[in-house]
Amino acid sequence: MKARITKELLNIDGPQIVLLSGSANRRFIGVAVDYPNMEYPFFCCSVHQADWINYIENKADLRFLYEAAKGRSYYLFDWNKCNDGEANLKKASLDDVEDESLWPDHGFFASYHTVEVKISNIQNETEQDFYIDGKWEPNEFSSLYAKLADVYALSFVQSQLLSPNTNQSIKSSIEDAVADRMFKGGGSYIGFYGDLSKRVSGQSQLTVNKIQYASPGVINIRGNSDIFDLMKEIIAEFEDNFSTCRDLYGKIDSALSKLRLKRQSRSSSFPSKQIEDDMFGKATELLKAIGFKNTQELYVACKGDALVYTKLSLSVFRRVNGIHKFRAQGRLRIED
Template sequence: MIQMASPTLMRAATAKFEQVLYYMDAPEVVLLDIGKVSKIIAVATDRISARGFFGAKVSLAQFRLYLQDRFDLRHLMLRPDRWTWFEFDLPEDRSVRVKLDPIDLTPDIIARIIPKHGFFARDHSEDYEAITFEQRSVQRFEVDGQWDMREFGKFHAQISDLYALTQSVDQFVDAAVPLEQKRTIMKSFVKPWEGGGSYYGFFRSLAKTGGEGARPNIKAIQWASPGYMDVVGDADAFDRLISLIEHFADNRKSITDNYNHLWSYLKETNYLNRSSRTLERTSPVRIEIGERAKALGKVLGVTSYRTLKQMAGNDALVAAKVLLATERRVSRLYDFFSEGRVSVSGITVA
């Protein structure tokens, strides 16, 4: 049973009419603005009461994903922010705030009221342009020396893994991102962590969870030497990635020392290829792993050990292994730059 907010416990709310999204003979899907981080998306209905519309309160992050056709309207309205639904009428004067009456419905009733599967944002009759999406930019990596397709694939894989991780961290710490999405990110950390397959699956899961925004795509490759690889993605994410490489170059000894300090302890305690199932929460081993992982997270600069541990369901061993895997990927990218085989305009990596 879905837990829903009781109408008797919710304060009276109002919202501002924003626009019609789908119009046939009359407005069928409308959008209300209820604050900086929330919207109400509603459908016309006569199946509840005399009220004309049934709406779900959704976060801005949810609405962005809906506009990108990540899921249909049925999915969006069955999973609203804080499980909150309203019924309301639209006033004749659209400048007047809309009075919202909270409504407590069972999932079965909701399923009969909202549209069937298959109605996406692309089916709207009216355009929606109020939200400005992050621009997908092209990052050019200049390449030189001898390359083969396998090496291009290896280089792109390191970029993709780090890109997915940093984007997932951003979503996890963003208060506007729905709790359901954060739980989905956390599920990516649920792996055996007993060998290399877990690491590969982990980064693939993060990329899949984050959708298009967590996957940089190759736009073009020029094979000539010198040549280039053009990768399409978020400009801020590329800036952060390049900053990580520069940071690694400037702090390589400290990062490597802390990596070895953590890795050697996991090897010594036989936890490199074991899960934390046999590791007591209060054991000295777990505490020592946490301290060494914290030190690595601090010098590596991707994100804090504390955040990774939260993402990993407070599993210190998993957070430690993710940090080790992250360092290896940054180190491999650094090698491409330090060898003179890859460069980016405007930066120098020693």
């Protein structure tokens, strides 16, 4: 995987900590390490926007970024093999990830950088282009926008649950949206995602600025820049782990069908604690593979109901997979 080196955060007789950017606006941080068969090796991890803000504000150390790496995504690259500022990231093996000598020590904060890094105001709005190509049926445009809006709302939820500054009233609004929408229409999630953003904050709402129906064309949408970043991270993480996500979805969906729990009332539950634990584990694994880090907070937002939580994991998969299908067909491209 390719990533561009955007900044040397710490340079002492050469780069020691570097910042990189990848596709779908993914952010990586890398530290110089000792590693065999590489001239100038770096050990990297992907960094979630909320974690990055905490790090830059000295509310978390460098070690925390690695421990909280989104999707447990770790990589290695050779600085001396970089070409025109571009690094070739190699997925770290499980043995590499478990090698404590590669990990940064506790207690290194952003204030120790040799260059200053600023973060943008998280309230800033921006415009995001979604480029379309190929043949589209009229109903597919509305379907695409609905899925984009749903994943945007999901990203908004993640940003609120991850932020240490989110107050209890906002978290309660998220819980209320789950409770109100979860079983309407026999288990339908119609309106659930849009309801989340309406309940919590008007600033999260998407606004379509322009739709150019052509081949190629573009859908230009205005929204919160940091939520767009999270949204693109979720899509990228989903595509990296697509096989795992698809297999987990199939197992959960099949199990709920056999248990006849897909369209049951709110009072329904799993028939045994063993089955509940198994489904809860698979749902958590699915959400993490998609890129949803704070699964425990999401479970709390589901009022601790394992069946609601499990059904929500399937819903999240369907929304992100809907966007992935357009991208896999070559009909949708998201600008970094």
